[in-house]
Amino acid sequence: MTIFTLMALTGCVYPIIFENKLTAMFFQAREPEQLYIFIIFIIGFAAVLTRIRGGLIILGITASMILYLVWGHYIPGLFGHVAFPNDFIATILYTDLDLGTFGFYNEVNCRLVSIFMVFAALLMASGLGDLFTAIATWLAGNTTGGPAKVAVFSSGMFGMLSGSPVANVAATGAFTIPLMKRIGYKPSMAASVEALASTGGNLMPPIMGIAAFLMAEILGIPYLRICLAALVPVFLWYFICFSSVHYYALREGIKKWRPSREEFMTVIKA
Incomplete structure (x- = not known):
């Protein structure tokens, strides 16, 4: 090297x-x-x-x-x-x-993307990503197909910081995939839910994929307008993800998941 x-x-x-x-x-x-x-x-x-x-x-x-x-x-x-x-x-x-x-693409990467990536890294180091997972567990953990909904919620909130599907899966999947398998989701379904929910991180403002920065630069419009334009598709994305895991859990007879205090504290301290 x-x-x-x-x-x-x-x-x-x-x-x-x-x-x-x-x-x-x-x-x-x-x-x-x-x-x-x-x-x-x-x-x-x-x-x-x-x-x-x-x-x-x-x-x-x-x-x-x-x-x-x-x-x-x-x-x-x-x-x-x-x-x-x-x-x-x-x-x-x-x-x-x-x-x-x-040229142009490397310039955008150095001038804009790197700043947001440093900002996201600082937020992650502060433990905000773990807090998002804890909030998602509190909101959706005790509902039908709970862990899958936790994956959708936490991946969406984590996407606001990372903008990277790979980082999303690595951060939230280690917790949500084993839980989904434990309450009855097939391994392939558990991985699919996490991958699909994490892919939406590219669309979730304010830290989006590099394509969003290129769009703002090429079109000559503020990055804020790109973020506002992304709100509708990202809402539809996660609404469909949430609905899919809900009705899948109903069809397969997957019971509600009630996280114990130890499990919830594990999420917070992760």
Whole structure:
């Protein structure tokens, strides 16, 4: 990993050190030859990171897009395109301010998303996520299909802090999935309820998925308007989740769950 870290640092430092040369590059007919070396560094690092975080499928899709850009002019018919010069491809992948590695999307991530993620991390460190789970247990624990409704409530409230389905499942699923299985939910159903409820975290204001920040930036409207527009779909999402687990519990004859004091205190102290 040290090698890949050095590749990433080298690829990121180059635009800073050679800023003047890169600026002059846009007014010339060709690009500096050493630029291609740093393109290989940064793309190689991005490929490794994509493989680790996104898996082979995402890496394969990304690689196929790059290969299509390079050799797509050999494809006949409707799916072919004109041949792009290597200089143009290098600009698109590395230095372009709209589509490149350091372009618009990375700018939004650094300028907006990172701030909200730090804010969410501070709230989580304060124990607010555990409080949300305790509140959900108090509200829905003693109703029909209680643990499933706790999963829906807690995932919705936790989504306000994380905006990440994976973080949602990790935080609330460790408590709700075993409880759902214990009172009669099938393991597949318990996992499905938690996954579905946690996925709604991307829609739950104020900390939403990165797509919400991109929408605000591209459309040029305040992020608050995106949050307000999300209220209706997120309400419908969780209303359907709540209704589904309720009627599933009625159909399967799943009894109410009355959490003991020890279980409730375990949630609060988790």
